[in-house]
Amino acid sequence: MILTPENLRALQAGFNAAFVRGIESVQPSYQQIAMTVTSQAQAENYGWMKDLPGMREWVGPRVINNLESVGAYLENKPWEHTIGVDRFHVEDDRLGIYTLKFSQQGELVARHPDVLTWSLLRQGFTQAGFDGQPFFDADHVGYGQDGNETSWSNLQAGAGAPWFLMDLSRTYLKPLVFQERQRPEFVYKTRPDDDNVFFENQLIFGASARYNAGFGFHQLAFGSRAALDADNYQAGRVALASQYGPDGTPKAVTATHLVVGMSNAAAAAELLQAERNAAGATNIYRGTTQLIVSPYLA
Template sequence: MIITATALQALRVGFKTEFQKALDGTPTMRDRVATVVRSSTSESTYGWLKKMSGMREWLGPRQLDGIAEAQYTIRNKHFEKTVEVNRNDIEDDNLGQYSMMFGELGDAAGAHPETLVWNLLKAGFSTECWDGQNFFDSDHPITDEDGAATTFSNTGGGSGTPWFLLCTNKSIKPILLQERKPITFTYKDRPDDDNVFFNNTYVYGADWRGNVGFGVPQMAYGSQQTLDATSYAAARTAIQNMKGDGGRPLGLMPNLLVVPPSLESAGRKLLNSEYAAGGETNEWKGTAELLVVPWLA
């Protein structure tokens, strides 16, 4: 191939097409558990309204609830992956291998936010959320109906393989996926670019800017106990009994059971089987959707 500006532009279009096709085809599950938040600065700080209570009968002047903010900052990070194409391969029309390479670049770019979301959920037993406690913890601070300090738990404890019961049908989900810059395809393929002069290569890459953080801990329950009817029932009860500050019932109904591949069988038996282990009717059938997540393996 004779290398001209037109030929390089055509190659770039082809490489980007392969990249975009793979990016669009990357399987994603993160939207099931993560709320996407657009960010316009290097970091975003979330002030959670902790003192809002339920509606009351309007008798006399309005009563103003106090608002307490828990400062929780998610700082954006910049991620990239870059590949190079040898100029000699272009001259020799040896380009078949590069279609696969740009497909892999698209796969890697598409999977990165996915990996961040599921890694954070898995790390919830040892990573702090906005109230200073680990996201899955037994003593999250809160106030009761009288304004007195108390705590709530959103974990079953244990030391086995983690699984998660989540409430994902509200306006905010358990994980925040903060995006500052969407996945972008970039390139340096002009004849006078330094990489061409010094290395005889054309350079193409993808980058994404953002980060992940935790949402409301009451909407998630993490356990490392054996996944069975007893531990699942405890998780459902815990989420349904969750309250906000001031003792206000949140009215949560868990709807998604998230498991790694190793717990798929246990999850299917729990949520899909007509009968329980003892032959009695399985009371938990259909009470949540099972989501098997490869990224949790």
């Protein structure tokens, strides 16, 4: 194939089509645990995540709840994936293997938001959330039924494989954030006078995007490294449910999903699906939450 403008356009279109097929072959899963926020800047401020009191009887003037000017910023990051195609392979029409490579590239690009977002759960035992404390922590600021500040824990200590309880019932609020600034795009440098072609004899095709993932509402998630058994599971459910707003009203947080990796999959299935427990009694936890087994968790 001679590198004429017409042939290059056909080559670009073919590789782009393969790239798109790779993207479309992936069904992302990060939306299960993360709310998607469209970003219009280099970074976004998440000070609005601070607790708001509930509705109040309108007696006297309105009570205005202002957004907090806290330093809870999530900065977008640029990402890229690039493939070089040997010019001689193009001229000799040896392009079949590259079509597969570009489909694979599309798949890798489409899976990256999952890799980025799910990995936050493991990191949440040490990395800080928007309140400046580890996302899973023993002393988040919470509130009691009297509206006074108190310590609230969404952490269960241990040394085993992590598992998580989450309230994923809310349409707009999720434990994590996926912040999207620019969706993946396919770009290329293929002109014979491009430096990469002229000096290196390579046609360059790449994908680029801008986004990031971060911690959202720790109030909707409970993280544990203890054994996944009935007692620890129930302790997590109680912890999530025992939350109140700054006016003392219940947050009404309920664990809807148990999230585990493959190492805890059998224990989770037994806990949520078995009719009877190990002692032969009725399994009272059967069906109490939905099970998510993620390949991105240990």
